[in-house]
Amino acid sequence: MHISNVLLVGIDSQPLAKQLERYGYGVLTAPEVDAIINVESPYALMLIDQSLVATFGGDAAERLYFLNNSVPTAVLIHNPLAVDDTLHRIILDGTFEPIYDHEIESGFVCSKIDRIFITSQFNKNLKLHQRTFHEKEMLKKELSLREQILKQERIINTNIIGSVTSGLIIVDNQGAIVLANDHVRQLLGIGDIMGASYSQTLPKEVAEVVDTLKEQASSALPHVIQKCKIGQRFLEVSGFRMLDYQNTPSGTLMMMHDVTDEENASVQLYRAEKLATVGTMLSGIAHELRNPLAIISARAQRGLTGDGADEKRVRKAFESIEGQAQRCASIVNNLLDFTRHTATKAGYHKVAEILDETLTYVDYQNIFDSITVEKRYGADLSIYGDRSRFVQVFLNLITNAAEAMEGRGALSIATSSSGPSHTVVEIHDTGPGISPDIEAKIFDPFFTTKEPGKGTGLGLAIVFKIVQQSAGTLWCDSKPGSTSFFVKLPSVKESSHG
Amino acid sequence: MGERILLVDDEVDFLDVVGEFLTDEGYEVTTAQNGRQALDILENKTFDLLLSDINMPEMKGFELLNQAAARFPSMRRALITAYDVRDYLYMAKNHDIGNIITKTTPFNFNEIRVLIRNILTGDVFGLEKYVGGAVERRAIKHAGEIEQAVTDIAQSMTEPDHRRRFRQALGEIVVNAFFYGARQERGDRKDKWEFGGELKPDEEIIVCWAADHEKAGVSVTDQKGRLTKKEILYWLERNTTRGKDGLSTGLLDEHGKGLYIARETIDRFIVNVQRNVRTEVVMLNYKRGLYDGHRPLWIHEL
Numbered sequence: 001m002h003i004s005n006v007l008l009v010g011i012d013s014q015p016l017a018k019q020l021e022r023y024g025y026g027v028l029t030a031p032e033v034d035a036i037i038n039v040e041s042p043y044a045l046m047l048i049d050q051s052l053v054a055t056f057g058g059d060a061a062e063r064l065y066f067l068n069n070s071v072p073t074a075v076l077i078h079n080p081l082a083v084d085d086t087l088h089r090i091i092l093d094g095t096f097e098p099i100y101d102h103e104i105e106s107g108f109v110c111s112k113i114d115r116i117f118i119t120s121q122f123n124k125n126l127k128l129h130q131r132t133f134h135e136k137e138m139l140k141k142e143l144s145l146r147e148q149i150l151k152q153e154r155i156i157n158t159n160i161i162g163s164v165t166s167g168l169i170i171v172d173n174q175g176a177i178v179l180a181n182d183h184v185r186q187l188l189g190i191g192d193i194m195g196a197s198y199s200q201t202l203p204k205e206v207a208e209v210v211d212t213l214k215e216q217a218s219s220a221l222p223h224v225i226q227k228c229k230i231g232q233r234f235l236e237v238s239g240f241r242m243l244d245y246q247n248t249p250s251g252t253l254m255m256m257h258d259v260t261d262e263e264n265a266s267v268q269l270y271r272a273e274k275l276a277t278v279g280t281m282l283s284g285i286a287h288e289l290r291n292p293l294a295i296i297s298a299r300a301q302r303g304l305t306g307d308g309a310d311e312k313r314v315r316k317a318f319e320s321i322e323g324q325a326q327r328c329a330s331i332v333n334n335l336l337d338f339t340r341h342t343a344t345k346a347g348y349h350k351v352a353e354i355l356d357e358t359l360t361y362v363d364y365q366n367i368f369d370s371i372t373v374e375k376r377y378g379a380d381l382s383i384y385g386d387r388s389r390f391v392q393v394f395l396n397l398i399t400n401a402a403e404a405m406e407g408r409g410a411l412s413i414a415t416s417s418s419g420p421s422h423t424v425v426e427i428h429d430t431g432p433g434i435s436p437d438i439e440a441k442i443f444d445p446f447f448t449t450k451e452p453g454k455g456t457g458l459g460l461a462i463v464f465k466i467v468q469q470s471a472g473t474l475w476c477d478s479k480p481g482s483t484s485f486f487v488k489l490p491s492v493k494e495s496s497h498g
Numbered sequence: 499m500g501e502r503i504l505l506v507d508d509e510v511d512f513l514d515v516v517g518e519f520l521t522d523e524g525y526e527v528t529t530a531q532n533g534r535q536a537l538d539i540l541e542n543k544t545f546d547l548l549l550s551d552i553n554m555p556e557m558k559g560f561e562l563l564n565q566a567a568a569r570f571p572s573m574r575r576a577l578i579t580a581y582d583v584r585d586y587l588y589m590a591k592n593h594d595i596g597n598i599i600t601k602t603t604p605f606n607f608n609e610i611r612v613l614i615r616n617i618l619t620g621d622v623f624g625l626e627k628y629v630g631g632a633v634e635r636r637a638i639k640h641a642g643e644i645e646q647a648v649t650d651i652a653q654s655m656t657e658p659d660h661r662r663r664f665r666q667a668l669g670e671i672v673v674n675a676f677f678y679g680a681r682q683e684r685g686d687r688k689d690k691w692e693f694g695g696e697l698k699p700d701e702e703i704i705v706c707w708a709a710d711h712e713k714a715g716v717s718v719t720d721q722k723g724r725l726t727k728k729e730i731l732y733w734l735e736r737n738t739t740r741g742k743d744g745l746s747t748g749l750l751d752e753h754g755k756g757l758y759i760a761r762e763t764i765d766r767f768i769v770n771v772q773r774n775v776r777t778e779v780v781m782l783n784y785k786r787g788l789y790d791g792h793r794p795l796w797i798h799e800l
Contacts, residue, residue: 290580290791291509294601298515301605313518320511364553364581369589373555 004044006113009036010052011076016104023110036067045117046073047099053087072120074099074113167235167256170242171198171210173249187235187256203230209239210252227259234263273462277392280399281335284361288331292324299324334391346385346493351415351423352377354387358394359413367407376414381423383489385470390489393466396459397427397485404431404483422472423491426484434478442476501618502526502544506536506562507551507578512601519607520614533557533565540566545573546618552579552586552598560586560593574617582792584738591731596797602789609766609789613796622770622798623778625717630710638703640696644672651707651716660714660783667763668705670756671718671779675703678753679720679777713765715782723775727799730769733757734795761793768796 005026008016010033017027028043030036033052048064053075064073074097075090077083083091090096097116103109161168167184171177177193185191193201198210205228212224223240237256244250303317334357355375363373383390401411409430418424434442443464467474472489503525507513513529520527528543530536532554540548548566552559563575576597579586583598590598599613616622625633634654638647652665680701697703704719733754739747748754761767766782 287581290601290603291512293603294580294605294791295509295511295515297603298512298519298605298607301607302515302519316514320515324511363555364585366585366588369558369560369586372557375555 004117005041007036007039007043007046007071009033009046010049011047013104016109019104019107019110020113023113025110025113033064033067043071045113045120046071047113048073048075048096050075050077050079050082050087053090053096054082054084072097072116074116077101164255165257167254169198169202169254169256170251171254172251175199175210177201178251184256187233187258188230203228205229206235206237206254206256209237209254213239213241213252227263228256232260233258234260270462270465273459274392277395278335280395281361281391284364285331285335287364288360289328292327292331296321296324296328347387348382348384349387349390351381351383351390351425351489354383354390355394355413355415355425358391358398361391361395362399362402365402367402370408371402371405372410374410374412376412378414378416378423381415381417382491383423384491384493385472385489389466389470393463393487394425394427396463397487400459401427401429401431401483401485405429406431417491418488421490421492422488425487425489427487428482428484430481431483433480433483434476439476439478443474500524500526501546502528503547503549503614504528504530504536504539504545505549506530506533506554506559508532508554509551512551516610519610523611523614525614533559533562536562537565537569540570540573544570547574547576547614549576549578549599549614552577553581560589560595563595564593576613576617579792583795584792587731587735587738587795590795591728591735594728594731596727596731596795596799598795600792600794602791604789606789609794613794616798620800622800623719623772623776625706625708625715625780628766628768628780628782629708629713629715631708633706633708636705638672638676638705639701641676644669644676647705648672651705654707655709655714657714657785659786660709663763663783664714664716664781667760667767667781668716668718670760671781672703672705674756675718675720675777675779679703679722679724712788713782713784715780717778717780719776719778721776723771723773723777725769725771725777727769727771727797730757730797734761765789765793766796767793768798770798770800772800 005028006020007028007030009030011029020027026041026043028039028041030039033048033055036046046064053064073095075087076099078101080100087096091098097112097119099109099112103112161179161181164181165183167187168179168181169177169184170179175197177196177198180193184193188203188206190201199207202210205226209224209226212226216224223238225236225238228235228237235256236259237254240253240255241249242251242253299317299320303314303321352375355377359373362368398411398413405411412426412428414426414428416424416426443460464474467487467489470489472487474488475486477484477486503520505513505517505520505527506529507516508531510531513531517527517529528539528545530539533550533556536548536550548563550559550562554562559577559579563577566573567575575595576599577586577595578599578601580601583590583600586598590596597613597617599610602609612628616627621627636647636651638644648665648669651668652661655661655664676697680697680703701721705716706719707714707716709715733748733751734757736748736751736754737746737758741747748758760779760781764781765784766780768780768782770778770780
């Protein structure tokens with residue numbers, strides 16, 4: 001079955017054409033190499049004259065392959081002695097099959113062409129097979145490599161989960177605990193909780209983290225941090241919302257670690273700063289007591305030296321003594337309230353009263369001698385929280401203001417309402433201002449501009465913490481000659497954080 | 499009597515009781531609760547004495563006295579405080595104010611009576627103004643007599659506490675009176691001084707002492723009147739101010755420590771100076787526990 005065409009290039013041989021046609025091949029011709037491109041009918045084999053190949057020189061094979069779309073090619077050799085090195089190489093490496101004149105003459109040329117054709121088909125199949133085999137090998141290798149990587153990653157994950165010193169829990173969307181490392185069991189003091197429901201196995205405060213994240217599912221908040229007290233230990237629990245590859249929530253990841261030591265240290269720092277404040281207050285109180293005591297003494301002496309007939313004077317003396325004694329008692333009580341370690345219960349306080357009380361602790365000091373104090377209190381404003389902590393906040397801010405002014409300038413204290421639920425206290429001084437390069441650091445613990453030994457550097461950090469704990473905010477606005485610290489505090493009791 | 503006093507304090511109860519006392523003493527008393535009010539009152543009425551509290555809101559006492567002095571230079575001025583006068587020495591020096599009464603407990607009416615009478619009359623000299631009882635007197639003309647005189651006077655006191663304190667304070671003040679006051683030794687270093695020796699024939703240091711039921715008192719007088727309020731405030735302030743090292747700034751000063759030591763040792767340290775005529779240092783010490791509180795500052799320059 002020979003249905004294919006053979007293209008003869010540069011060959012004009014009637015015996016060859018006849019033999020091919022008799023054999024069933026169609027015959028196409030091209031007078032020279034450049035004419036190959038004009039051949040419109042398909043052909044299965046090309047036969048080119050020896051003399052044409054020779055004119056190409058070294059790149060004959062490449063050019064011909066390009067011209068004839070990799071069709072199997074044979075070269076008709078008239079004179080084997082005239083085969084040059086290039087042709088010889090092409091024939092030897094099997095690119096071109098040689099056909100000799102004598103094969104035409106002997107009438108065997110068609111069987112030779114058949115063989116070339118079949119061989120080329122076989123070679124094509126072989127190549128395809130070889131390629132498939134190679135690709136399969138590559139895939140196999142790649143698969144095994146990926147498996148190794150996965151295995152490695154799994155080992156890394158297991159190592160991470162096992163080695164973190166924090167507790168790690170993952171809760172899926174159905175509320176089941178799908179992962180919990182050993183630390184979780186140690187920190188919470190519970191047994192195996194894998195697969196259990198988080199709400200039934202985790203302590204209430206820890207379970208709340210999951211609930212909070214669920215409630216805030218629509219918000220942009222990526223994580224929640226909560227401090228929990230479990231027995232005598234303090235845990236800091238951070239909850240992160242986990243997302244799958246489609247960015248939909250797939251569960252909650254919680255890290256927890258023991259912050260008992262840090263918590264204790266910060267309580268001690270707080271106490272140390274409080275003690276420093278007590279020192280300031282104590283000295284203020286000692287001074288503050290001298291006034292009523294002197295009055296009491298003066299009144300008593302006047303009452304005693306009256307000759308008895310002057311009943312009015314005696315009565316006035318006693319009334320005064322009673323009033324001044326109560327004043328002494330309230331001064332002393334304020335200090336006692338302040339020094340109690342445990343936080344006193346939160347309550348409503350008139351902000352003007354607290355500010356006035358605070359001023360009495362410091363305004364007798366030298367540094368206030370050339371400072372004018374202006375009060376601009378809004379009518380009847382209250383704040384909600386722990387009174388002694390508020391005293392500490394205002395004492396720090398007022399002292400800082402006076403020290404910033406180096407004892408000369410104007411201190412103004414203003415209160416105003418901010419919406420229905422907040423009161424803002426502004427403490428303003430005319431000092432040099434806070435330079436921009438330190439403005440970001442002023443609330444950092446241990447940051448101080450004072451000389452060594454003059455300040456703990458904790459004042460503003462503690463103030464910041466207290467205000468935060470009182471559900472308030474603290475900010476500062478400073479330019480040369482005008483610095484204000486603003487404390488915004490709740491004026492009503494709030495049910496949740498805000 | 500009948501002098502007008504403007505009493506200023508933000509403590510209404512204090513104004514009432516002290517105002518009442520001063521009225522009983524025969525003065526015409528007007529009260530004000532702050533500096534602004536006081537200045538308004540001064541504009542409409544003349545006063546012989548402005549007596550003001552220091553620590554008041556809005557305007558402090560120093561500022562009030564300053565403004566009042568600018569308007570009414572002949573009016574006498576004094577401050578009164580419940581706080582420690584040592585803390586105010588810097589301000590006192592800067593405002594040139596030498597008279598600060600303290601609110602003690604028990605309240606010392608007698609002291610206020612004496613100090614106010616003195617400041618109003620200008621009749622300040624004489625130990626008998628401050629202490630009841632007989633006044634004894636001793637003149638010192640030779641440096642060699644100082645040690646013996648001081649010892650004798652201190653030993654004559656009945657309270658052991660008084661003896662110890664006066665021994666110290668009197669020693670400092672008599673030496674000061676002899677060398678600075680009478681002899682006027684110059685030179686920065688004391689080792690250049692000519693110790694020993696006699697004063698001129700017409701010169702002497704007079705030491706008086708007396709005691710009553712609540713206190714003992716000593717006065718030391720020279721006949722030169724060289725000490726000034728400015729100097730006293732300068733030395734006292736240097737010795738009460740602390741430097742960055744925590745030590746008093748006057749610690750290494752060659753002079754001025756005697757004044758400070760005497761003032762710290764004795765309950766009351768009063769200086770009266772009649773320029774170029776005499777300097778009198780009056781020192782009073784109360785029996786233990788009496789008039790607890792801060793020491794007044796009382797320098798009277800005529």
